Amino acid sequence: MNAKVATSIYGPVQEDLQRVEDALERVKQVDGFPMLAKMLAHVLAGGGKRIRPAIALLAGKFGAYDGGLLVPLAASIELLHTAxxxxxxxxDASPSRRxxxxxxxxxxxxxxxMLGDFMFAHSAELIAxxxxxxxxxxxxxxxxxxAGGELHQDMSAYEYGQDTLTYFGRIEGKTASLFATSAEGGAMVAGCAPDRREALRQYGLNVGMAFQVVDDILDFAGDEAEMGKPIGSDLMQGTLTLPSLLLMDRYPKDNPIKRAFRTRKPKEQHVAEAVSMVRNSDILNESYAVARDFRERALASVRGLPADDARASLEAIADWTIERRT
Amino acid sequence: MNAKVATSIYGPVQEDLQRVEDALERVKQVDGFPMLAKMLAHVLAGGGKRIRPAIALLAGKFGAYDGGLLVPLAASIELLHTAxxxxxxxxDASPSRRxxxxxxxxxxxxxxxMLGDFMFAHSAELIAxxxxxxxxxxxxxxxxxxAGGELHQDMSAYEYGQDTLTYFGRIEGKTASLFATSAEGGAMVAGCAPDRREALRQYGLNVGMAFQVVDDILDFAGDEAEMGKPIGSDLMQGTLTLPSLLLMDRYPKDNPIKRAFRTRKPKEQHVAEAVSMVRNSDILNESYAVARDFRERALASVRGLPADDARASLEAIADWTIERRT
Structure with missing residues (x-):
């Protein structure tokens, strides 16, 4: 999402998103710890999509919108996410991200x-x-x-007996739960009625699921230069995602993933073979169909809300989760 | 502190401390993650002194004591501490603790x-x-x-130009702040009036300072077997504490600490020499005088509170911080 796209889809909360940015800027100002300040500046660098804060603010538009409460909430979400x-x-001992x-x-x-703990503390301070x-x-x-989702991902690394149900549970914890909380938190702070709050939570949950499924697709289908990470990096780390699970389903007896995982030290050659098999099949189409299904559920969740520009933004965000290339 | 001593000094909150233990026990019950359950059981093993939860509960005795609120508060404090x-x-890449x-x-x-993050999350859940x-x-x-105190300790490791003021600031952040919060949190939850709440906060702060100064003394004076860690371990990690700062004060030009820190890889021989110089001087007496001074301030803070058995317990805890051998 470039800045221009963000402006158009975040429209009604554009100004308050700038206030979120200002709140994050204040977190970076730590006196006496130049090293910490440098680390914070690095991980909270502007230019992030701030998609979770945007969802929180937009959800607030369906109740009594109070920027004085919603901006700290949105900033808290971004800090929790970054931490x-x-x-x-x-x-994961990852050398790079995006x-x-x-x-x-x-x-x-x-x-x-320590940096993460420091951001957790700030996140808690803002949420209070x-x-x-x-x-x-x-x-x-x-x-x-x-933490549970991450833990599950780590504990199940290189285990090739997983099914898609386990996968969906894992990404719900790891990713979709914070999207759900962004929407529900915004609704709660704005004092929305329970049915509206639940609708917004369902929106966030399903957008989060779509977001993560597409993330996992792009790890096979994306452009390395645009993504800023090597293709197949999930498999290199022993993480099975939707495309690799579908590949395992189709070739249960022998497939390059089993060969890659057997030693818990995947060879690049086996991972490359798996990536190529996925790309040359209809697995990515099938995975996109799953992502679109989550998108449809997200859209259905907000259908009962007033058709204003906040709802249009939420819908545009749901569409973007599918269309994005990075 | 053995179990018997704890019973006598925690008297009026003994039962609720057992409920804190039960709450921690429930945190350990995680289904589906045997590894996490094992880790939690290890770090939250019974037999800890639970001094911070005790202070929180005791502080609650000076207001409208409600175990239903104070027990989660006390359990939350212990989880935050353990995390x-x-x-x-x-x-610190420490191989052992106690x-x-x-x-x-x-x-x-x-x-x-992940284990720490999981406990932070539980701590937040309990505090809510x-x-x-x-x-x-x-x-x-x-x-x-x-986080600030820890960060400062790490950033200033092996820097021998520090003074005692920096040291006191650092241990206030690293240790005393949570003692202060234990007492103040208990008072807040019990709805104490501002002056009482402030008195209890001051009590906690000063007990925490005494506690950490004695911790730092025992790193020179303690018994290795009783302590469960080698003597001089702070110096080995590049951390200057009160006894070592006093030694630097007395021998500003040349002393074994400077020699130990110069390369940022302390030699055991230099550390042993510093330990021996401290032990063969009145530095430990002087350090104990500082700890006793904090203890006196803690006692003075609670002097205006009703002279009941909760106050007697707080006083006994203050005395114990000085008398303890491990």
């Missing part, structure tokens, strides 16, 4: 663990400003879900 | 980072049960202070 990414990159060096690569693991302990509890449960 | 220890041990293997040594860094966003904010600020 989990920083810790994930330590856990074409940029990770914190653990640039600095070191120890500093990155909503003055709503239900929202705090929602966030705590989300962090549990994210 | 920070787990991440500290990753950051005679037991650390999580990172038993499992690995990646799993330990107090239904008090001021308490949530207090906790968030405390986590910022702890």
């Amino acid at each position: 989990t990414l920083v810790h994930d990159d330590v856990i 074409g940029r060096d990770t914190a653990n690569a640039l600095f070191n693991n120890a500093a990155s663990v 400003r909503t003055d709503n302990t239900d929202v705090v509890r929602l966030f705590a449960r989300t962090l549990l879900a994210i | 920070t220890l787990v991440h500290d041990d990753v950051i 005679g037991r293997d650390t999580a990172n040594a038993l499992f690995n860094n990646a799993a330990s980072v 049960r107090t239904d008090n966003t001021d308490v949530v904010r207090l906790f968030a600020r405390t986590l910022l202070a702890i």
Whole structure:
């Protein structure tokens, strides 16, 4: 998403998204710790899509919108998200993310663990400003879900006996739960009625699922230069995603993934073979059909909401999750 | 502190401390993640002193004591404390703590980072049960202070130009802030009036300072077998504490600490020499005088509170921080 696209689809919350950016800017200002300030500037660098904060603000438009509460909520979500990414990159020993060096690569693991904790603390501080302990509890449960999803991914690495149901459960925890919380949190802070709040939660959940399925497709289908990471990196890390699970389904007896995972040290040759088999089949089409199905569910969830420009933005975000190339 | 001593000094909150233990037990029950369950069982093993939860509960006795709110608060504090220890041990690559293997040594860094995050999430979930966003904010600020103190300790490792003022600031963040929050949090949840709440906060802060100064003394004076870690381990990690700062003060030109730190890889011989110089001087007496001074301030803070058995317990805890041998 380039800046122009973001402007058009985030329309009604564009100004408050700038206030979210300002709040993140304030988090970066730490006196006396030049190293921490440098790390924060790196991981919170502008130019991120800020898709979760946008969803939170847009959800708030369906209730009593109060920027004084919604902006801290949205900033808190982005900090929580970034903190989990920083810790994930330590856990996975990832050298890069979206074409940029990770914190653990640039600095070191120890500093990155602290950096993540520091952002968790700031996230908690911002969430407390909503003055709503239900929202705090929602966030705590989300962090549990994210940790559970990540944990599951790590514990099940290189295990090729997984099914798609396990996969959907894992990505719900790892990714979709925070999208759901972004939408539901915005609705809660704006005091939406329960049915509207539930509709927005379902929207967030399904957009998050679509988002992650497409992420996993792009790990096979994307352009390395645009993606800023090598194709097949999930398989290199022992993570089975929808396309690889479909490949396993079709070739249950012998396939390059089994060969790649057997030693828990995948060979590039086996991964490349798996990528090529996926690309030369209809697996990516089938995976996109699954992603589109989640998108449709997201759209259906908001169909009962007023057809205003906030709803149009939510719909545009749902479409973008499918259309994006990176 | 053995179990018998704990019973006598935690008297009025003994039963609710058992409920804190039960709450921690429930955190350990995670279905589907045997590895996580094993890690939680290890780091939350019973037999800990639970001094911070005890202080929180005791503080609650000076207001409208409600176990239904105070027990989650106290359990949340212990989880936050344990989570920070787990991440500290990753950051410092510590092989053992109090005679037991650390999580990172038993499992690995990646799993330990996740374990800490999982406990942060549970801590947040429990703190939200107090239904008090001021308490949530207090906790968030405390986590910022702890992260700041740890960060400062790491950034200033092997820098021998530090003074005692920097040291006190660092241990206030790293240790005393959570003691202060334990007492203040208990008072807040119990709805204490501002002056009482402030008195309890000051009590916690000063007990925490005394506790950490004695910790740092024991790293020179303690018994290796009782402590479960080698003497001089702070110096081995490049951390200057009160005794070593006093030694630097007395021998500004040439001393074994400078020699140990110059290469950022302390030699055991230089550290042993520094330990021996400290032990053969009045530096430990002087350090104990500082710790006792903090203890006195803690006692003075609670002097205006009713002279009941909760106050007697707080006083006994303050005394214990000085008398302990491990």
